[in-house]
Amino acid sequence: MTRIVAVIVSLSVFGYPRGESSPRMSPEPYMRVNPIVQQIVAAISEERIAENLKKLESFETRHTLSDPTHPTRGIGAARTWIFEQLRSYSPRLQVSFDTHFVKKQGQRLVRDVELRNVVAVLPGTRQPERRIVICAHYDSLAIVRGPDGQVDWTQTEVFAPGVTDNGSGTAAVLELARVLSQYEFEKTLVFIAFAGEEQGLVGSTLYAQRARQEGQIIEAVLNNDIIGTEVAGDGASANRVVWVFSEDPADSPSRQLARYVKRVGELYVPAMRVELIFRQDRFGRGGDHIPFNHEGYAAVRLTTPSENFAHQHSATDTFANASPAYTTLVTRINAAVAASLALAPKPPVVATERGMPLLGRGRSGYAAHLRWRHENPEPDLAGYVVVMRATTAPDWEREIFVGPVNEYVLEGVSIDAVTFGVKAVDREGNESLVAAYVNPPRPRATFQTDEPRARP
Structure with a gap:
């Protein structure tokens, strides 16, 4: 398994370095037209x-x-x-x-x-x-x-x-x-x-x-x-x-x-x-x-x-x-x-078979650690693109081409304030749909109690 750690300092909740007014887009070939x-x-x-x-x-x-x-x-x-x-x-x-x-x-x-x-x-x-x-x-x-x-x-x-x-x-x-x-x-x-x-x-x-x-x-x-x-x-x-x-x-x-x-x-x-x-x-x-x-x-x-x-x-x-x-x-x-x-390649899978997102806080506890699966990858697969946006943003705001790996770490980026996704891209620039990391709903809890009987 190949792992990449991105150390980014002075990040806002969007993951942009301080002072940037807009995302820096990767020059990788996936940005080309076919x-x-x-x-x-x-x-x-x-x-x-x-x-x-x-x-x-x-x-x-x-x-x-x-x-x-x-x-x-x-x-x-x-x-x-x-x-x-x-x-x-x-x-x-x-x-x-x-x-x-x-x-x-x-x-x-x-x-x-x-x-x-x-x-x-x-x-x-x-x-x-x-x-x-x-x-x-x-x-x-x-x-x-x-x-x-x-x-x-x-x-x-x-x-x-x-x-x-x-x-x-x-x-x-x-x-x-x-x-x-x-x-x-x-x-x-x-x-x-x-x-x-x-x-x-x-x-x-x-x-x-x-x-x-x-x-x-x-x-x-x-x-x-x-x-x-x-x-x-x-x-x-x-x-x-x-x-x-x-x-x-x-x-x-x-x-x-x-x-x-x-x-x-x-x-x-x-x-x-x-x-x-x-x-x-x-x-x-x-x-x-x-x-x-x-x-x-x-x-x-x-x-x-x-x-x-x-x-x-x-x-x-x-x-x-x-x-x-x-x-x-x-x-x-x-x-x-x-x-x-x-x-395009098929989209990567960003959840376990039980539906749990493959997203964690990394070794530091303060990072965004993204993992994904891609069984039987296409022979012309160029790699993957991590996408990010604020939870209130309508569309993806930043893209990072991370290459042919299956996990990526963004140090200093909170998984609580950012929505993440991953897409696959081939060497001709054809992109898959984004697979987003979705937080499953917390199940409603029920508890058994033994309440004391009301006093007469």
């Missing part, structure tokens, strides 16, 4: 995304309960076209329907339905068991209200073009499958168009539950939902910003994925700003990443900050009211993140 990832990002085509949006609009409705037998209209025609598009991109893509027979239930599932997710798998070369999921829902909805003002959920055949919600996410998934399938990656990439989102996240729930039952290792889920508008209903525009939602707590796997999206997305798409929203989804609403959260997977939602509620779930959610240029920028962020993760 030219392969740059090529992938550049290959994303706005023209193709626009074509996909127009085609999805042409089905008139993609309601989950619309007629599945019509050759050019409805959910059946749409899923067949998505299937054929995915199959045309590369012979290496394994395309299939993930089919479920769902019973009538609740308000929105007004009859039994055969639900089909469309799945395309690009197998990895070195770590095929580890999966990166890129997804969106392809079903659409137009709300019809009765004379009493209540939603009539039986109206399943009305015009529901759903270009922004969520043709935009579907078009992104298709374009990502087209471009990424021309490359080889260490990990497996999975592209999914879910059905049944508008009926309560049905398709994604059934997929995520089966993935957990099968013991699938899903390292990240990038859910794209409503990435097609750049002007909100009140006229506000944020056409160079994308929101990324991630569930609490502060160092959940999903929160680490969100931070990764910001770091890598802004590195490869500098025209865009990734704004982290520390909430599972928009207030009182949901998306297809949530079932993966429920199954313990790291999953985030990418969405526009410029929603136009007048067009959502209506006949006016059309191509004329969408922005292919904005969808393209968000798709490029997806491409950078998915490619980087699929090329």
Whole structure:
């Protein structure tokens, strides 16, 4: 076991030497951009995304309960076209329907339905068991209200073009499958168009539950939902910003994925700003990443900050009211993140098998002693990066490249006032997700007592 001790004097609680106004970043190669990832990002085509949006609009409705037998209209025609598009991109893509027979239930599932997710798998070369999921829902909805003002959920055949919600996410998934399938990656990439989102996240729930039952290792889920508008209903525009939602707590796997999206997305798409929203989804609403959260997977939602509620779930959610240029920028962020993760080493393990963090106070009792495990390290592994931040900071504030070791000591740094993490990096600069040291909750104590009886 290789051990490194860093002796740092006059540290603040952040671990910065006195007098420094900002962290000193290491010149190690992990800070470089990967030219392969740059090529992938550049290959994303706005023209193709626009074509996909127009085609999805042409089905008139993609309601989950619309007629599945019509050759050019409805959910059946749409899923067949998505299937054929995915199959045309590369012979290496394994395309299939993930089919479920769902019973009538609740308000929105007004009859039994055969639900089909469309799945395309690009197998990895070195770590095929580890999966990166890129997804969106392809079903659409137009709300019809009765004379009493209540939603009539039986109206399943009305015009529901759903270009922004969520043709935009579907078009992104298709374009990502087209471009990424021309490359080889260490990990497996999975592209999914879910059905049944508008009926309560049905398709994604059934997929995520089966993935957990099968013991699938899903390292990240990038859910794209409503990435097609750049002007909100009140006229506000944020056409160079994308929101990324991630569930609490502060160092959940999903929160680490969100931070990764910001770091890598802004590195490869500098025209865009990734704004982290520390909430599972928009207030009182949901998306297809949530079932993966429920199954313990790291999953985030990418969405526009410029929603136009007048067009959502209506006949006016059309191509004329969408922005292919904005969808393209968000798709490029997806491409950078998915490619980087699929090329990167697996994250180190920073806890024991019982879940206790491998973090202590060192021999002096006043240090931060970090340890980690990395079984079967990749042959191109360059080493590890220790990351640090104040407990109240939203993102990592300092990085230290420590090389190919599996422990590191920061003398004079309190583990009580700083949050730590470790990530792996290969010689091409591809970084894993950060594995954060999480303090497990202290169990609630119960004590047996023998209280004296009350005196009469």
